[in-house]
Amino acid sequence: MARKTGSHSEITGPRIRAAALKLFARHGFAAVSMRQIAAEVGVQAGALYLYTPDKETLLFDLLKEHMDELIAAWEAEPQGKSPRERLEAFVRFHIRFNLDRPDAVFLSYMELRNLGPANFAAIEALRRDYENRLEEILDEGQAAGIFAAPDTKLATLAIIAMLTGVNTWYREGGRLSRDRVGAIYWDMVRKSVAA
Amino acid sequence: MARKTGSHSEITGPRIRAAALKLFARHGFAAVSMRQIAAEVGVQAGALYLYTPDKETLLFDLLKEHMDELIAAWEAEPQGKSPRERLEAFVRFHIRFNLDRPDAVFLSYMELRNLGPANFAAIEALRRDYENRLEEILDEGQAAGIFAAPDTKLATLAIIAMLTGVNTWYREGGRLSRDRVGAIYWDMVRKSVAA
């Protein structure tokens, strides 16, 4: 046996990335073998190397793609006029975006240490880029006198940690809808930096 | 060669746990081999099995010990009278305790998935126990009318996520002292649930 009927790289490629994302998120990068990923796709391990030069690059591509999507999605979001409107948009956007991609979010926070120095630096830079969007909102509000965060850098990190934490407990069909969760977190964030 | 000069279980046991904690936190549970842990201690891999029945139990013992210490330390903390005093004490305690044990905190959040169902449930129960301490403070304050969190359960999770996030960026000798960080976070937490 060799090439399989109906095989196409535009189909197999995405399926490999999807399988890797799911398995890495569930069991951890180091605990997942190339053979397991291949089995999930229904292919032999050797075939994966048509789509990635090695295992680490497969992880890196997933993380890079996630961060690029995150930043692009935020830039596509309608921007409010006031810092207050922009902060509310950020809070609701971050929760919504992350709840749509639990596996990728989990990976981004857990598996950075499995990257080599260059790949690690690339992802870190994207993360800082995203954080800076929030920090700028806080700085503007601070300058306008409508926020009174004791330290906008720390407030940035505190808010992002708080929002990202939603992914650890939120379950679809649970006590609260996504919108309700967004409203509750927005209330806490708003007050935490209020003047 | 067999037994080594100066060898004692009261010395080797803790050294094994310390080496495992350090390596698991740095590289991840699955990525660290028993041989690496043994090498860090200066012993052969077989010797580890005098101190643990298997690798997973070694991880579980580290997590269990950390959670027990966390709860015991909080109970040993002087309890303020008002909910406001107790909340401030919690915020400062959590940051301080976690900054003292970065490796154990990291493990507790990252490696739960490497536990079997029973061990996982045991750690989860301890975590919920700890979270309930904070939730009770918020409920008391809410009843007394001095807090106005929109949802004390979510406020609990949000505050803990925010505080635990300090471990991801704090570096000794950086821009801010631990006390200053505690003060800044207390300001944000206080306002976030303020009436």
Add this chain to the structure above:
DNA sequence: GATTGTATTGAACGTGCGTTCAGATACTCT
């Protein structure tokens, strides 16, 4: 100084790892 108990070695077990590659089959284009 002999005896008993404790701590460790070192080799071995079977298994699975990431990765490579020659060969084989399916698709695409003329």
Add this chain to the structure above:
DNA sequence: AGAGTATCTGAACGCACGTTCAATACAATC
């Protein structure tokens, strides 16, 4: 129909894994 390209198999490489255990050297007790 046939040539050329894209896709995948299956076997193999050397290496490392978690765990077990008989043999053995040291420590503690008398």
